[in-house]
Amino acid sequence: MATVTDTQHAPHSHGKPSGLSRWLTATNHKDIGTLYLWFSFAMFLSGGVMALCIRAELFHPGLQFFQPELFNQFTTLHGLIMVFGAIMPAFTGLANWLLPLMIGAPDMAFARMNNWSFWLLPPAALLLLASFAVPGGAAAAGWTLYAPLSTQMGMGMDMTIFAIHIMGISSIMGSINIIVTILNLRAPGMTLMKMPMFAWATLITAYLIIAVMPVLAGAVTMVLTDRHFGTHFFNAAGGGDPILYQHVFWFFGHPEVYIMALPAFGIISHVIPTFARKPLFGYTSMVYATSSIGILSFMVWAHHMFATGMPATAQLFFMYATMLIAVPTGVKVFNWIATMWEGSMTFETPMLFAIGFIMLFTIGGLSGVTLSVAAVDIALHASYYVVAHFHYVLVAGALFSLFAAIYYWFPKMTGKMYNERLGKVHFWWSLIWFNVTFFPMHFLGLAGMPRRIPDYALQFTTFNEIASVGAFFFGLGQLIFLYNMLVSIRRGEPAPQKPWEGADTLEWQIPTPAPYHSFAEAPELEVAENGAIRAMKGGKHH
Amino acid sequence: MESSQHSVNLVLLKKLAIIALVMFGFAWALVPMYRVICEATGLNQIAVADAAPMQAGAAGAQIEMTFDSMVQAGLPWRVRPLTSHLKVKTGEFIRVDYEITNASDRRMVGQAVPRYLPAAAGEYVKKLDCFCFKQQSFEPGQTKRFPVVFVVDPKMPRDISTITLAYSIFEVPGQGGL
Numbered sequence: 001m002a003t004v005t006d007t008q009h010a011p012h013s014h015g016k017p018s019g020l021s022r023w024l025t026a027t028n029h030k031d032i033g034t035l036y037l038w039f040s041f042a043m044f045l046s047g048g049v050m051a052l053c054i055r056a057e058l059f060h061p062g063l064q065f066f067q068p069e070l071f072n073q074f075t076t077l078h079g080l081i082m083v084f085g086a087i088m089p090a091f092t093g094l095a096n097w098l099l100p101l102m103i104g105a106p107d108m109a110f111a112r113m114n115n116w117s118f119w120l121l122p123p124a125a126l127l128l129l130a131s132f133a134v135p136g137g138a139a140a141a142g143w144t145l146y147a148p149l150s151t152q153m154g155m156g157m158d159m160t161i162f163a164i165h166i167m168g169i170s171s172i173m174g175s176i177n178i179i180v181t182i183l184n185l186r187a188p189g190m191t192l193m194k195m196p197m198f199a200w201a202t203l204i205t206a207y208l209i210i211a212v213m214p215v216l217a218g219a220v221t222m223v224l225t226d227r228h229f230g231t232h233f234f235n236a237a238g239g240g241d242p243i244l245y246q247h248v249f250w251f252f253g254h255p256e257v258y259i260m261a262l263p264a265f266g267i268i269s270h271v272i273p274t275f276a277r278k279p280l281f282g283y284t285s286m287v288y289a290t291s292s293i294g295i296l297s298f299m300v301w302a303h304h305m306f307a308t309g310m311p312a313t314a315q316l317f318f319m320y321a322t323m324l325i326a327v328p329t330g331v332k333v334f335n336w337i338a339t340m341w342e343g344s345m346t347f348e349t350p351m352l353f354a355i356g357f358i359m360l361f362t363i364g365g366l367s368g369v370t371l372s373v374a375a376v377d378i379a380l381h382a383s384y385y386v387v388a389h390f391h392y393v394l395v396a397g398a399l400f401s402l403f404a405a406i407y408y409w410f411p412k413m414t415g416k417m418y419n420e421r422l423g424k425v426h427f428w429w430s431l432i433w434f435n436v437t438f439f440p441m442h443f444l445g446l447a448g449m450p451r452r453i454p455d456y457a458l459q460f461t462t463f464n465e466i467a468s469v470g471a472f473f474f475g476l477g478q479l480i481f482l483y484n485m486l487v488s489i490r491r492g493e494p495a496p497q498k499p500w501e502g503a504d505t506l507e508w509q510i511p512t513p514a515p516y517h518s519f520a521e522a523p524e525l526e527v528a529e530n531g532a533i534r535a536m537k538g539g540k541h542h
Numbered sequence: 543m544e545s546s547q548h549s550v551n552l553v554l555l556k557k558l559a560i561i562a563l564v565m566f567g568f569a570w571a572l573v574p575m576y577r578v579i580c581e582a583t584g585l586n587q588i589a590v591a592d593a594a595p596m597q598a599g600a601a602g603a604q605i606e607m608t609f610d611s612m613v614q615a616g617l618p619w620r621v622r623p624l625t626s627h628l629k630v631k632t633g634e635f636i637r638v639d640y641e642i643t644n645a646s647d648r649r650m651v652g653q654a655v656p657r658y659l660p661a662a663a664g665e666y667v668k669k670l671d672c673f674c675f676k677q678q679s680f681e682p683g684q685t686k687r688f689p690v691v692f693v694v695d696p697k698m699p700r701d702i703s704t705i706t707l708a709y710s711i712f713e714v715p716g717q718g719g720l
Contacts (some may be wrong), residue, residue: 110553176558180551218569230715233573237653237677237712244576248569278546309661358717 003380008500016516026118028516030413035118036093037406043085043125043480044399050078055437055471058464061456067358071454072140072158077128080160082123083260084167085125087398091263092117092174094405095202097413098112099178101507101514102196102531104187104523104539109180124166131156131163142452144253147234147245151226158227161220168213175206185443187506187539189525193287196505197280198530200287201266204294208255208262211298216252217244243308244282248475250301260299262290262396264361264401265332270505272336273405273530275351277502282335283529289328296325306374306442307381315374322372331477333362347498349423353404356431357397364392367442385445391438400430403481410485411499415513416492422484429477436470439447515541589675592668595633595695602632609638610708612657617648619711624687632696640673641687642711644680651679651714658704666698667707677714697713 016022026032053074057066066074096114100107108114131138136154139145150157182203186195222233223245232238234245273280280286302310302318310318336358345351367389371377380386403426410418440463445451449460456464498508506525510518523539579585608632609623620643630636644650654674658664669675673688680686694705 110555172562176555176562179558180554184547184551184554210558210562211565214566215569215572218566218572222570232715235712235715237714239653241576244573247576248572251569251572311583440549496610533698 005170005457023375024119025115025176027115029100029108029111029114030112030514032108032118033093033097034413036089036096036121039118039121039125040090040093041085043089044205045478046079046129046514047078047086048478049389050074050081052475054078055468057454058456058463059468061458061461063455066454068454069137071138072136072142072300073132074453075452076139076142076145076160077512080139080163081128082394083124083143084164085121085128087216087260087402088167089121090402091202091205091260091398092171092178094198094263094267095174095178095401098409098507099181099199100185101412101510101518102199102505103182103185103190103517104506104525105181105185105376106517106519106522108177109185110177113173117170117177120166120170120173123171124163127159127163127166130536131159134159138210143356144249145220145223146228146249149244150223151234158224161224164220165217168217169207170398172213175209178202178206179210184331185422187519189527190531191527192268192286194527196266196532197269197283197286197290198263198266199531201262201264201269201290201332204290205259205262208259208294208297212252212259213371215248216256219248219252219420221442223250246305246308247302251298252303253304254301255294255297255494257393258293260398262293264357264398267401267405267408268336268357269332269530270414270503271350272339272358274408274500274502274504275348275354276340276345278339279342279528279532280335280530281338281341282331285331286335289331292328293325296321296328300325303372303374303377304346306377319372319374323369326369329365333358333365348407349365349420349427350357350404350408351419352398352427353407354478356427357400357404357509358415360392360400360431360434364389364397367392380445383445383448384441384449384451387451388438388441388445391441395438396434403427403430406485409507410488411433411495412507412514414489414492415495416488417495417499418488418492419484422480426477426480426484429480433470433474433477436475437467438467438470440464440470450467505529506533506536509533509536510541517542573627591670591675594635594670594693595668595697603698603700604629604631605612605694605698605702606630606704607636607694608704608706609640610706611640612708612710614710617711617713618644618650619652619713620645621709621711630694632694632698635691635693637689637691639687639689640709641685642673642678642680643685644683647682649675649679649681652699652711653714654709654711655679656707657710659708660702662700663698663705666695666702667705668693668695674709 017025021034022031026035051352053066054071057064057071134155136156138156139153139160141149182199225231226233226235232240234240234242236242262451268315269280269286300318300322303322306315330484357381367385371380371386371389379484407418407423444460444463447460497512507514518541519539520542521538521540524537526535528537609626609629611621611623613619613621622641624639624641628636628638656674658667669690669692671689671691678686
């Protein structure tokens with residue numbers, strides 16, 4: 001990112017501002033993308049430390065390090081920080097960095113709003129982290145903030161509610177920016193049905209965010225008024241209903257699951273074709289599968305609530321609707337496998353993470369189908385089986401795809417190559433310790449261990465010990481990634497314009513590192529499916 | 543960026559912002575929608591008197607009933623069923639009494655919420671009168687005695703032989719004194 005390679009001088013060109021003001025007043029999509037990515041990594045580390053506190057406490061039965069109140073705060077804040085602080089901003093950051101490069105736009109559509117979207121996040125994160133220090137501690141109702149727990153706790157809950165409001169506004173503005181950029185700023189020739197899968201995935205994700213983040217904002221606002229202004233939305237005594245909270249929350253919560261999964265699908269749809277040196281199999285079906293997952297995600301929310309005593313008819317509806325999602329998801333998985341079929345594959349770090357993603361995400365998907373069976377779910381509800389399930393789709397799913405993306409686009413972002421050997425160590429280390437951590441949780445859940453408890457019955461000891469050891473090694477391995485990034489940004493080998501032989505989307509047609517002002521003039525493109533560039537004319541950078 | 547492009551972008555921004563605002567409103571609209579759906583389907587209607595079952599009066603199978611009560615931690619209620627165990631027959635009209643005390647020094651309004659164990663028995667216990675049908679107000683230190691009148695529907699499956707009926711008492715915030 002350090003040098004401007006192209007010196008063509010446009011009349012209104014301006015250089016990079018320097019120092020702190022470059023970041024505080026950033027309007028350049030690459031700077032803002034970089035801010036998002038570092039912010040989400042910092043949140044990933046702080047949420048990770050909380051996870052390790054949880055695993056340390058669960059290493060043995062009985063209470064070792066933390067009182068149950070603090071333990072509950074850790075589980076709650078770990079979830080909130082990872083979902084709203086790490087995964088969602090990381091995907092927004094990637095979208096900021098890559099979308100304009102992929103579709104030939106000069107920048108995001110609303111540069112100043114983009115700045116605001118990002119700078120709302122640090123105050124929200126501070127609110128969450130500072131809530132540990134207030135009387136009563138941080139929110140401890142679980143990341144879902146279920147009423148009536150959330151209508152009772154101390155001011156840590158109010159801080160959490162405001163943090164959610166702020167992060168919600170941030171992600172809605174980020175999404176508006178993404179949608180307007182994709183719909184209005186594509187270069188001539190880049191039609192919607194030729195557009196790269198990552199652009200498609202972030203487009204649909206952005207629509208989901210605009211549709212459901214306001215619903216979450218509504219739900220927590222009702223909690224807030226129940227807490228302080230005498231309303232009874234969720235108070236049974238006053239004529240309200242705590243189950244209503246669950247309905248409103250999961251109307252947001254299930255699309256949220258796909259908000260964290262669809263961009264991952266988009267990334268994998270770039271990495272797999274590149275390293276298989278074949279075009280993505282079934283591009284059109286990928287687009288439709290992504291859209292149908294987005295639409296179906298609004299019709300399945302009550303599968304999180306099978307244990308609330310719903311009528312059997314409703315349980316059946318939500319059970320079958322949930323199972324239906326396996327169809328478009330299966331289309332995607334089989335398309336990726338078909339893309340690899342008879343490809344000339346090489347296994348650089350991004351490809352390793354992508355293949356690891358496919359394998360482990362599929363395991364998480366299968367345990368999801370298991371949980372969708374209402375009769376089974378009543379036994380497994382709120383058990384460690386659920387914890388195992390969503391960590392397979394969020395850690396091995398979303399997080400692995402993010403690692404794949406960072407390694408894959410690192411050369412274009414920084415102009416340097418990362419250390420391939422350390423990257424591979426990072427992958428195998430993460431793969432092994434991830435499974436050591438989370439696979440035993442399936443057994444714990446099947447044996448009846450409930451989630452969100454600081455203490456457990458003796459028969460669960462061995463699997464908990466294995467999981468805790470795995471978690472600490474998994475956490476340690478992420479420092480390899482940090483070290484690799486820091487060293488490679490400074491002293492990595494210079495990267496060529498196209499470091500990956502099979503890469504064919506637009507961002508690989510411009511110099512490396514990507515010029516500060518890329519596509520100041522829109523290029524004329526001839527594009528094949530999945531954004532593969534056949535020919536490019538024009539397009540100025542400076 | 544050309545200004546025409548910018549105004550096109552602004553139009554889309556406004557449309558998307560309207561979607562976000564509408565969805566915020568939708569979250570609030572879910573509250574009355576939920577109530578309407580619950581009323582239309584008869585779900586979750588705990589505070590409404592049931593109709594006596596058709597075969598009421600004709601004595602049927604014998605079941606054992608336990609009466610219990612729960613108070614959330616920190617709330618100054620004392621709740622006591624005057625009868626804790628009873629052998630009843632399905633179809634029989636039963637009356638039991640509960641005694642509720644406001645153990646605080648302020649006026650309080652309470653709402654009782656019934657709960658059944660096994661939960662499946664809930665729909666067969668037809669309550670004709672219950673203090674849980676409305677909010678009850680208490681002077682400081684006041685004790686009140688309330689009847690519960692119910693019939694166990696003879697249509698209840700035979701595999702349910704014992705039923706526990708437990709009331710939780712909640713305070714209705716903002717209705718009592720300070």
